[in-house]
Amino acid sequence: MRLSKSFIPTLKEVPAEAVIPSHILMIRSGLVRQLSAGIYTWLPLGYKVIRKIMDIIREEMNAIGGQEFHYPALNPKEIWEQTGRVEAFGDILFHIKNREYVLAPTHEEIVAYHAKGAVVSYKDMPQIWYQIQTKFRNEPRPRSGVIRGRQFIMKDAYTLDRSFEDLDKAYDLHDKAYRKIFDRCGLKYFVVGASSGAMGGSKSEEFMVKSDAGEDTVAYCEKCGYAANVEVAQSVSTNAKRHNESKPPYEISTPNVKSIDELCEFLKIDEHETAKSRVYVHDGVPVLVLMLGNDEVNESKLGSVLGGNVRSCHPDELKEISGADAGSIGPIGFKYRIIADNLLKDANNLYSGANKNDYHIGGIDLQRDVPGTEYFDLRTVESGEKCTRCNSTLEVFKAIELGHIFKLGTKYSEALGVMYLDEHGKEHPIVMGSYGIGVERIFACYLEQNYDDKGIIWKKPLSPFDIQLIGLNMKNATVTEASEKIYNDLQKQGYEVLFDDRTDVSAGFKFNDADLLGMPVQVIAGEKNLKDGKVEVKLRATNEKQIVELSNLNVKLKELI
RNA sequence: CGGGGUGUAGCGCAGCCCGGUUAGCGCGCUUCGUUCGGGACGAAGAGGUCGGGAGUUCGAAUCUCCCCACCCCGACCA
Numbered sequence: 001m002r003l004s005k006s007f008i009p010t011l012k013e014v015p016a017e018a019v020i021p022s023h024i025l026m027i028r029s030g031l032v033r034q035l036s037a038g039i040y041t042w043l044p045l046g047y048k049v050i051r052k053i054m055d056i057i058r059e060e061m062n063a064i065g066g067q068e069f070h071y072p073a074l075n076p077k078e079i080w081e082q083t084g085r086v087e088a089f090g091d092i093l094f095h096i097k098n099r100e101y102v103l104a105p106t107h108e109e110i111v112a113y114h115a116k117g118a119v120v121s122y123k124d125m126p127q128i129w130y131q132i133q134t135k136f137r138n139e140p141r142p143r144s145g146v147i148r149g150r151q152f153i154m155k156d157a158y159t160l161d162r163s164f165e166d167l168d169k170a171y172d173l174h175d176k177a178y179r180k181i182f183d184r185c186g187l188k189y190f191v192v193g194a195s196s197g198a199m200g201g202s203k204s205e206e207f208m209v210k211s212d213a214g215e216d217t218v219a220y221c222e223k224c225g226y227a228a229n230v231e232v233a234q235s236v237s238t239n240a241k242r243h244n245e246s247k248p249p250y251e252i253s254t255p256n257v258k259s260i261d262e263l264c265e266f267l268k269i270d271e272h273e274t275a276k277s278r279v280y281v282h283d284g285v286p287v288l289v290l291m292l293g294n295d296e297v298n299e300s301k302l303g304s305v306l307g308g309n310v311r312s313c314h315p316d317e318l319k320e321i322s323g324a325d326a327g328s329i330g331p332i333g334f335k336y337r338i339i340a341d342n343l344l345k346d347a348n349n350l351y352s353g354a355n356k357n358d359y360h361i362g363g364i365d366l367q368r369d370v371p372g373t374e375y376f377d378l379r380t381v382e383s384g385e386k387c388t389r390c391n392s393t394l395e396v397f398k399a400i401e402l403g404h405i406f407k408l409g410t411k412y413s414e415a416l417g418v419m420y421l422d423e424h425g426k427e428h429p430i431v432m433g434s435y436g437i438g439v440e441r442i443f444a445c446y447l448e449q450n451y452d453d454k455g456i457i458w459k460k461p462l463s464p465f466d467i468q469l470i471g472l473n474m475k476n477a478t479v480t481e482a483s484e485k486i487y488n489d490l491q492k493q494g495y496e497v498l499f500d501d502r503t504d505v506s507a508g509f510k511f512n513d514a515d516l517l518g519m520p521v522q523v524i525a526g527e528k529n530l531k532d533g534k535v536e537v538k539l540r541a542t543n544e545k546q547i548v549e550l551s552n553l554n555v556k557l558k559e560l561i
Numbered sequence: 562c563g564g565g566g567u568g569u570a571g572c573g574c575a576g577c578c579c580g581g582u583u584a585g586c587g588c589g590c591u592u593c594g595u596u597c598g599g600g601a602c603g604a605a606g607a608g609g610u611c612g613g614g615a616g617u618u619c620g621a622a623u624c625u626c627c628c629c630a631c632c633c634c635g636a637c638c639a
Contacts (some may be wrong), residue, residue, distance in 0.1 A: 012588065013573045017632055037631065089639075132602070140562075140637060142587070148638080230601095404639085415580060436639090472596045508599035526598050536598090 002464070003500045006161055008045050010513050020213040022447035023145025027142045029516050038142025038150035041251045043209040045424060045517070046443075048464040050153065053185060053442050054132050056461065057155045060181045064173040066128040066157060073134055077102050079109045082162045083415040094136045101134035108434055111158040112412040122162045122422050124225070125430070126170055132439065144213045146440040147400060154442055159433035162420060167407055167431045171203070174405050178207055182402065185442050186459045188449060189402060192218055194229040205436075207403040209445040214398035223392035231300035234377060235385035235394055240272055240292050240347035247349050247363035249332060254360045258327030260294045260453050263351060263360060275352040275364070277329040279313040279321060282306045282337075286313065286321045290331055290340035290352070291379060298380040305376045322355045329353040331370045333359050338370055341378040400445055403437040456518030457541050465498040465506035466561055468519040470510050472526035483525040486535065486553070490523075493554055496560070515540065521560055523553070 007545065008030040018024040028033040031046030032527050058068065077100045080086045086093060086102070094103035104110065111129055119127060135154045142148050152466055153244060159170035182189045192206045204294070208218060208227070219233035228234070257266045260276050271293035278289045278297050287306065295395035303310050321336070322329045330353030331338050344350075366373055383396040412418070413429040420430055442461075450457045461468065467490060471483035487499045496521060500510050505525070514522050524536040529547055537556060538545045548556045 009571095011572065016567080016573070019633070034631090085639085093639080108639090137638090142636095143633085401638095406639090434639090470598095475597075506597065506601055507598085508601080511599045513600085524598080528598065 001498055006045075006498075007043060008517070009043070010516055011141055017463075018145065020144050020147075020448070021451055022147075022213070025447050025451055026145060026444075029456055029518070032146065036150075038139055038148065040146055040149060040151075041425045045464050045514050048501055049443055049462055050439060051505065052462050052464070053439055054153075054155070056144040056184050057132060057181055060177045060184070061128070061130050061155070061157060063180075064128060064177045066130045067354060069129050069131045070133060071104070071131055072105050073104050073136065074101050075104045075110060077111055079416075081107055083412055084207075085109070092137050092139070094138050105135055105137045106154075106427070106434075106436070107131070107156055108158065108412045108432070109416070111160075112416045112430075112432070115413075116416060116418040119160055119418075120420055122420055124420065125162050126166055128157060128170065128173075129161040130435075145444060147213060147444050148215070149440070152438060153364065155437040155439060157435040159435075161431045161433070162422065162428065163408070164407075164431055167409075167433050170433050171405060171407055174286065174433070175205065178403050178405065179438070180437075181437065182207060183459055185446060186450070186461055187402070187442065187445055189445075190220060190227050190399075192224065192229060192399075204404060206401050206408040207405075208399040208401055209448070210397050211400045211445065211448050213444075213448065214400040216397060216399050216401060218399045219396045220395045221387040221390060221392055221394050224387060226387050226389045226392035226394075230297065230381055230396060231257070232392075233381040233396075234388050235381040236388055236391060237343055237379070237385060238272070239343050239345065240350065242346055243349050246365040246368060249361050249363045249365075249369060250444070251356075252351075252360050252362055253352055253358065254328075255358045257358070261469045267351065267360075267362075269351060273349065273351055274339070275331070275347075275350050275366075277331070277353050279318060279329060280306075280310055281313050281317075282310050283308040284354075286317075286320075286336040288329070288331060288334045288336065288338045289378060290344055290373070291337065292341055292343040295341060295379040297345070297378055301376070301378050302379075305378065324353060324357050325357045327353065327442075328357045328359060329355055330361055330364070331366070332364060332374070337374075338372060339374045339376060339378070340366065342375050343379065345375045388537060400440050400448075401438070401440060402445060403435070405435045406433060408432040408434045446535060451518075454512070455516030458518045458520055459541075460520055460561060463518075463520055465496045465519045467495050467521045467523055467557070468498045468514045469523045470500045470502060470514055470525065472507045472510065472524065474501055476527055478530055479525055479527055482530050482535075482550075486523065486525060486550070489554070490557075491534060493557075495557070500509070521557065523557075 010030050011028045014024055015027045018027050030043055032043060033041045035041055080102055093105060104555055132155045134151055136151055136406045139148055139150050142150055161170055187208050187209060189207055192208055217230045219228055219230055240313055257263050260271060260274050263274055264271055274293050276291045279288055280287045291297055319327055322334060333355045346367045350364040351360055351362050352364055354361045381396060385394050387394050409430055410429040412432055418430045419427045421427055446462055471479050471486055473479050487497060490497045518540055520540055522538040529535055533550050534547050535550060537548050
């Protein structure tokens with residue numbers, strides 16, 4: 001493609017609305033333009049990359065027996081009501097104003113609808129149905145460029161099986177296919193076991209990429225591959241001690257001592273001798289949560305332990321509940337339910353609040369003094385703690401979810417009555433699986449992982465072009481003739497070439513544009529080298545440059561690409 | 562939805578606090594000339610409902626009120 005005739009609006013300056021590297025690069029290199037919050041137009045160069053990603057996904061989905069569909073984005077609301085998901089999605093679901101339609105945020109219902117009455121025998125299964133299509137979600141806050149949009153491209157696949165055993169097989173096929181897809185795209189990713197939430201299924205895995213732009217926080221062990229959302233992650237941590245001798249509880253005057261740090265400083269004790277108190281309200285009833293030292297309560301873990309409705313207590317409620325303000329609350333004399341983190345199990349000689357302002361109590365033996373205490377894992381894993389599997393060091397960081405695979409089970413088939421007959425003529429609901437990949441997220445994650453201060457660094461699989469051919473000074477006849485010939489030759493060799501044939505742009509400008517756009521190889525045709533029958537070949541990734549005989553160019557490129 | 566910020570030429574910004582000619586600057590764009598291997602130079606140009614509405618005032622980009630859009634943090638996130 002000729003740059004002089006292409007719409008590739010590169011920008012020298014950083015657009016105000018872009019903050020994260022991938023978003024900045026997409027806009028600066030003319031790949032994408034924003035239309036509205038969370039809604040983007042893919043420009044030709046960007047769409048070329050999108051198509052390459054989609055092709056890789058297609059090849060790998062077809063390889064496991066997937067059949068490509070194209071489901072409608074516009075769906076009758078009625079079907080969504082039958083599965084209760086109009087309510088479940090709430091404001092996230094886009095509603096059409098002048099007809100009873102919704103814009104599909106995913107397609108379980110539609111797959112089940114078409115399977116009904118059509119996939120009727122155990123002989124009709126297994127099936128893998130997938131599509132690559134635009135999805136709509138009314139995100140309350142779109143952000144991070146294309147990473148969280150209101151309209152986005154998703155590959156979604158659905159499996160239909162007769163049994164949970166067969167679903168396991170379909171799930172494993174997708175697990176393997178996903179790894180191939182992300183490997184081929186050149187991404188560094190990891191896999192997290194996750195809870196499947198409102199999708200309504202059992203087992204699920206998330207494929208994730210480490211990134212500050214991510215929306216999830218995960219704990220990851222490089223050594224053994226343990227990865228978990230911090231909402232559920234666990235680590236090896238040291239329990240509070242149980243000393244041979246339990247001191248009797250005694251009150252200590254601690255004027256103006258509120259935090260654990262202050263308490264340790266005031267009493268010259270170690271954090272591990274203290275229990276921090278947090279009060280929550282669970283379905284209207286106060287609960288005291290005790291944590292060892294300065295450990296933070298993990299509210300997701302707390303939520304799943306307690307169930308129901310949990311909120312942290314307002315400061316002005318504390319006095320009435322406990323008799324003291326924050327900083328002086330503790331288990332002794334607390335009149336409601338008390339739960340504690342596992343690390344505090346049966347600890348003694350602890351210091352904690354006295355439920356009386358400016359007083360703490362020492363010599364607390366949880367076994368003896370607070371016998372009703374229930375113990376759970378309630379703490380949040382932090383970077384540097386040890387992995388529960390291999391005892392190596394865990395790292396906690398933000399990550400972007402690229403793909404998610406679920407074992408759905410029979411939720412949708414039962415809701416919509418999608419049944420088949422087994423070999424004994426007995427009726428069963430079809431067992432479904434659901435598997436998504438965010439196409440733009442692959443794009444954004446690739447950029448997050450492959451750029452430098454000059455711009456994008458493409459590798460062959462996703463690069464919109466293999467080669468950027470730069471004709472320097474296209475007003476010079478030698479350069480024009482030679483570069484036109486090279487352009488034709490390279491294309492005949494089967495390379496995708498972006499030819500910078502602009503006549504009105506200086507050399508430096510072309511070099512910088514080429515580095516910004518980031519094709520893996522640059523072929524630079526200038527008067528200086530052409531007069532010796534040579535061109536310069538530059539590798540974008542390493543900035544390695546070599547002068548190559550024109551006659552040897554094809555051989556050289558074969559080595560490089 | 563809570564908190565913070567921004568909105569002035571295609572892009573990036575100044576001007577606003579303290580109202581007063583014809584609203585500026587850089588980049589980009591057009592024309593001509595020069596230059597031609599690391600974001601060239603000169604000259605001449607085009608381009609603006611100052612986000613929208615209402616108000617205060619002799620006079621509003623500037624002050625007041627309402628609304629909208631976009632960005633960031635949080636909540637939310639099958």
